[in-house]
Amino acid sequence: MSLRIVVCVKYVPDATGDRHFAEDLTTDRESVDGLLSELDEYAVEQALQIADSDEVDDAEITVLTVGPEDAKDALRKALSMGADKAVHVEDDDLHGTDALGTSYVLAKAIEKTGYDLVVCGMASTDGTMGVLPAMLAERLGVPQVTLLSEVSVADGKVTGRRDGDAATEQLEAQLPAVVSVTDQSGEARYPSFKGIMAAKKKPVESLDLDDLDIEAEEVGLEGAWTKVEDVAERPPRTAGTVVKDEGDGGKQLAGFLAERKFV
């Protein structure tokens, strides 16, 4: 079977760097380095494995991102892992877009690109909401199978395993569909030198809001349904209570826990 796979990947501030909010209370993405969200590397990896599987003989993997100019780095990383082509939705009017707005833009870009399967990560590493896959499935009018630790495609269906606290579920849906995969779905491959060189020649299509027939007031801070009212720096971590064990360390610890009703 032939399969058009679209993988949604997010460009996020490097978590090892100092993350700040800008004056307009959006995340400061200018003065910090960014990278491909680590949880989306698992989404790219699973798309590559589906494409390499025996059931699929002709697959094309498109990686898609909505983000600022530097978000191209996230696409390049995914292309160097083995994806075939990329789509970058970039527009100044997207600044401050909330989850609803991002799902709207992504759905339009996915419909324009054409798809049989959309693969997402379980959550981004900055907004961490974990809502985009469900919002996308709703906007595209297709089923969603989320938080999979194992996924495969055969006979026009996607099937997968979801490991919950209480149970393990085997799930399936007819294509076209949206899936999300967890960080338990298997190690993401490192780009080879050959892959990095090949990625430089792979096509990256740039789209703006006009290309997707989206009005500026539908997205960005203006179109956002959620608004950050205020931001306060988290108080610096305190040293905490140091227990000097002079034979009564256990007693002191039990007292400490009881005082705080932990026990």
Ligand SMILES: Cc1cc2nc3c(=O)[nH]c(=O)nc-3n(C[C@H](O)[C@H](O)[C@H](O)COP(=O)(O)OP(=O)(O)OC[C@H]3O[C@@H](n4cnc5c(N)ncnc54)[C@H](O)[C@@H]3O)c2cc1C
């Ligand atoms: C600290 C912080 C707090 C925020 N709080 C809110 C809030 O409370 N409400 C709100 O509506 N918005 C909020 N946002 C904005 C929101 O993060 C963005 O709209 C984002 O694009 C979608 O949410 P998410 O990052 O949580 O995605 P998630 O729902 O966690 O992402 C799941 C998956 O969707 C895909 N994906 C997500 N974003 C993109 C993208 N830009 N391009 C391509 N694929 C993508 C990836 O596959 C990702 O693994 C916040 C952003 C930040 C940085």
